[in-house]
Amino acid sequence: MNIIEAIKERRSVRSFNGESLSEVMKSELYKAIAGAISPFGGHVSIRLKEFDLKAGFKPSTYGMIKGASSFFMLGIADDEQSALTAGFMFEQVVLKAWQLGLGTCWIAATFKGTDFDNGEAWPDGEQLRIISPVGVAAKKSVVESIARMAIGSDRRKAFSTLFFNKDFETPLSPDSRFGQALEMLRLAPSSTNSQPWRALVVGDTVHFYYIQKSQLSVLDCGIGLCHFYETERFNSQKGEFFKSENPPSAPKTWKYLVSYKGE
Ligand SMILES: Cc1cc2nc3c(=O)[nH]c(=O)nc-3n(C[C@H](O)[C@H](O)[C@H](O)COP(=O)(O)O)c2cc1C
Known part of the structure; x- marks a missing residue:
């Protein structure tokens, strides 16, 4: 799948099949993170974190995300360059993930920061501002379908x-x-x-x-x-x-x- 096809097909995925990422997929995602570039400067870190759901701890996304155990976390400093770079760099990872057959969803609001940020140290004035689940998509949950409809996710301006x-x-x-x-x-x-x-x-x-x-x-x-x-x-x-x-x-x-x- 080329990048134009990935851009056209990608959508936010909020329901996943519950399986953890294979070592091959993880290594591809780490490569995508390392290869992401930005001409805009600023301070941004992208990390991939796995939660052991079987151990009983499930980080809260207020019911919005189902069946995901792997999440990207973005530490972003509080200035314009960092915001531009965060969007520019992490979207490269999102598109690469889609090309690998993995869904993601940018999340800025519907997550409990302390569940994700536990024990993380961020450099250069960065703070955890964005997370995204990553994994193989499952059938959309009712919550996901309602969220998409409420936001009008399928409508782009002309x-x-x-x-x-x-x-x-x-x-x-x-x-x-x-x-x-x-x-x-x-x-x-x-x-x-x-x-x-x-x-x-x-x-x-x-x-x-x-x-x-x-x-x-x-x-x-x-x-x-x-x-x-x-x-x-x-x-x-x-x-x-x-x-x-x-x-x-x-x-x-x-x-x-x-x-x-x-x-
Ligand atoms: C910066 C950013 C923050 C977002 N925050 C959330 C969020 O907190 N919760 C959520 O369910 N979706 C969130 N989304 C997903 C958007 O609602 C979604 O991208 C938009 O409706 C378009 O749908 P699509 O991604 O399927 O094309 C966010 C998207 C972006 C780019």
């Missing part, structure tokens, strides 16, 4: 309402230079499916903005930018992220984040 060309009124053509990479960004997961990302294309440059929906909006954008960047790489396109000193001034509710200059 391309034409998110991405613009030259000015903030002209929708970008999906067939243009950055069309596919932005379409893949559009499919990214975000907290409560809030999809805070917006973009303006001016020639060979994409300026990224976001609408602040919550504390997680920048991290959400990091996830979207991972999809964008993976698509560029898949298509052997080159380019670099940079912070513009003079980004085009956008509608009032939009905050400038970062730009990308393609070759």
Whole structure:
């Protein structure tokens, strides 16, 4: 399965088959963690932790996650670069897991921190902010189906309402230079499916903005930018992220984040 197929097929998985990960899968996941990159800096650690459910301790996800014994844990410092990097790096692991046949679910709210953080030491101002179960998916539980419906997880905003060309009124053509990479960004997961990302294309440059929906909006954008960047790489396109000193001034509710200059 290539990365475009993984991006299109991936969904959050909250119900698992109850089996622990094989040594081969664990080693692949450790490789994915070690290989994850970010151009944004900051301080982020990704760990994989296994809980021995048979020993009787089950970390609490308030009933949201069923049948998982392995969890990723993300230590993230409290600044913009770290939030962007957390989204950008961990989504690479999420997509790799999907390619290996494993489901995950980004979780920022529905977990009991002390159950997971027990005995962990985090460096450089990092704190446990995100967890994700990882394992083989089972049939969706009723709780999972209700959660998906309540959040509207299957509905993404239309391309034409998110991405613009030259000015903030002209929708970008999906067939243009950055069309596919932005379409893949559009499919990214975000907290409560809030999809805070917006973009303006001016020639060979994409300026990224976001609408602040919550504390997680920048991290959400990091996830979207991972999809964008993976698509560029898949298509052997080159380019670099940079912070513009003079980004085009956008509608009032939009905050400038970062730009990308393609070759
Ligand atoms: C940063 C982040 C935090 C999230 N936190 C939670 C959470 O606390 N509980 C939960 O059940 N889902 C959580 N989700 C999953 C989203 O609800 C889900 O990604 C979104 O509804 C889109 O659905 P999809 O991932 O199946 O495409 C989170 C997702 C992201 C990206």
